[in-house]
Amino acid sequence: MSHTRAGDGPERSGMVRGLGLVATTALVVGNMIGSGIYVIPSSLAETAGPLGLVAWAINAAGYLCLTAVFADLGGAYPVSGGLQAFARRAFGDLVGLEVGFLYWLCAVIGNAAFLTAFVGYLAVLWPAAGDPLVAFAVSQALLWALTLTNAVGVRAGGAIQVVTTICKLTPLVLLSVALWPLASLEHVQPFAPRGWGSLLPAVSLVSWLFVGMESVTVPAEEIRGAGRTIRRSVYIGFSLTCAVYLLVLGSLSLAVPADLLAKSASPLADVAAHHFGPTAATLVTIGALVSVAGILNGWVLVTSRMAHATARDGLAPRALAVLHPRFGTPTRALVLTALLSGALVGLYFSGTTLEIYNFIALLSTATALVAVGAACAAQMVLMRREPDRFTPAQRRRGPWTAAIGLAVVVLMIAGSGADIVALTAGCVLLPLPYWFLVLRPAAAAPR
Template sequence: MGNIIGGGIFLLPASVAPFGTVSLVAFGILTLGAIALALVFGRLAHRLPQTGGPYVYARAAFGDFAGFLAAWSYWITAWVSNAALAVAAVGYLDVLVPLHGSTAATIAAALLIQWLPALANLAGTRYVGAVQIVATVLKFVPLILVAVGGLFFFDSANLGPFHASGGSALGAVSASAAILLFSYLGVESAAVSAGEVRDPRRNVGRATVLGTLGAAAVYLLGTLAVFGTVAHDRLVDSTAPFSDAVDAMFGGSWGGSAVASMALVSMLGALNGWTLLSAQTPYAAARDGLFPKVFTVRRRGVPTVGVLVTVALASLLTVYNYTAGTQGVFEILVLVTTFTATVPYLLSTAAQIHFLLSGRADRVSRARLARDGVLALAAFGFSLWLVAGAGYAAVYQGVLFLFVGVLVYAVMAARRGRAAGPGSGSGAVSEVEAESGAGIATGSVTGAVTGAGAGVATGGATRAGD
């Protein structure tokens, strides 16, 4: 929940307000799809409880190239999400320290917000876990205050039109759902860190499902309360909708400033967890020779090179978007992550379908097999729908990112081929490796939850997403 409920929710009500209250319908549909994905990831983690999540499942089912695409796409999602979180955090920082629209000051603030969590990660997993616990607790204060308290100040006159964007209502639902998906990113992250968690076959599935359900309840109530307390025309232009909601509820600006402070802590916590996650996926792939070996460098339990590369790329993307004069920086970054996130989601759900149809599923009753099949098909269809809702521009940019990855894979595959010598084959995953997970994390962590597990699955049943 600490990463699912990151910083996105604090800005998303304003991002989808231009679509009207039809976006609440999109939120409901999105929640059902997220729960289906959570159940699928829970089953996959039970089957293959190794660090790497979607990468592990795609590689076990379809071989090295599919595993690489899952890892590459998930890694892109992680650092682009970090850039989007920093943009959202700047909006709340502006409530406390007015930046006066200065591009230089805004960029400096966004970079500072990204590098502070990176420094916490470099200090070691124990610090990651400590920061995550504090941030998770603090973030619930403003969310629950607005989600519950806002219902007592709810005014239907603030809702605005049901369908405000023009065009078809179905198109508005798809478009708003594509933006809202950002709030559910991380539904898979307990699975990503499965190798660092005590009893992953039991705890990862529970963390994934319960964390998603808890986040969904907070999201739906919070978004509804913001819609009902902030006038629609003001909400459309808001950079800190939860602060505006508290100001509307209690009058004055003290409440909004307090919420802005807690929102900033929340986003720093989300960046803290996502920075670790963004380093773990390339670490797992690098262990198998699918990413450059430098990503396997670890210090105090943290893949340090992965952390540094991730924060550097996110910083460059942030600077580019601000200096290019792009309007709606947050929304653009969010839509790119929608596409890149659905690639590992599609591959993971397809892997589950593959396991079920190939007879490699766990030995369970026919009823359980049928239920797992229906859930996997629903999650696959849901992911395809999100790709359609992301729009042409986001898919275009996302495909460019993917094609760069194909070049990286070609280089890595050539290196592995030379190292293995002639006649060694393609190096694809054998069925034995797929079943045992030996190619993912041989001799990996056992015993108590490490700091990484604490950062992603605090209390044995949390997760990591924004």
């Protein structure tokens, strides 16, 4: 089975293959476990109560199918751009443009959510960070520090991802284990306090915790042994992440009443303080800050690489495809995405941290899910068109996992609410003027 063709490999990019299995697994785990697990338990408790555990199970099952989709596609087409490259190969330039733009937009919006969560937890240790001006300044400093790190080289960004992933998992596991002796079935009664109709919104909310597994396909040309490494890291990272989520959400649901979690911008720190005192709260808060910094680092890398790959394929301004002559990194794409994410943090001034975080998380998730759904459809097409790219087992399994994954994507988007669906539809329309006014005339011009 061949996994490379002319025009697919590293000769197109000039990038440095600085990421191995450990770093790519850390990228998967780090881009999934970030601010969400430290903030979503509060939103989930308010939205659905203990029924949120069912929402978690639905997401885990659905994303297992999506994990198979991206393991197969990433192994068959180890080319930078990931989702955009798959969609373009299956459906052409317009769909490639849409997917590249939507996933890039998801990451730009998501980075603003991570920054908002960071200052929310920082305020636990440093109350002055609760002031909007201070919060804005701190968030900008963190964003640009990580942007500079990623500009220096992919190895530096990968090293930070490994360290922060290890550091972020430790307090989550310790807190969860400490809560288990306090577990009581009384805390999950009533199981569905807001009715079973709250399940669909809860599914959409929890899906924010799982977005990121597919991101490892984006910097494919910076990964050593890309096809095989991507397949392995996707499965290992997803399994590890699910285990951590089950441990954390299960312990919280059984050991903490839902009304204690609801409406808190830093629920895990509040739980630690309530049961184990201020020292425990401080340790959890530090873990949260490291976790958010880690996921932001991973998404800064992914966001810039998606913009670079889309531009390199002629679907975005060519300036974004330019690499730094010394470091081999897309510095212009890094600067652009940092500027936009930093500007979005201005939303912090318009509401409470939790309200803004929830809105940004849902919008970012919905735009990502459209791109993920397109990748599922692309797999169905590519398996029929280019069967030699896939093993017989993948060809038997692929149509089922892609179809289930696509159905899960539709379910998650539908549960995000009419406002988010409308905004997502608007986001889909945004690239069309560029397509009709720039790309199509350029393609039709005589050469």
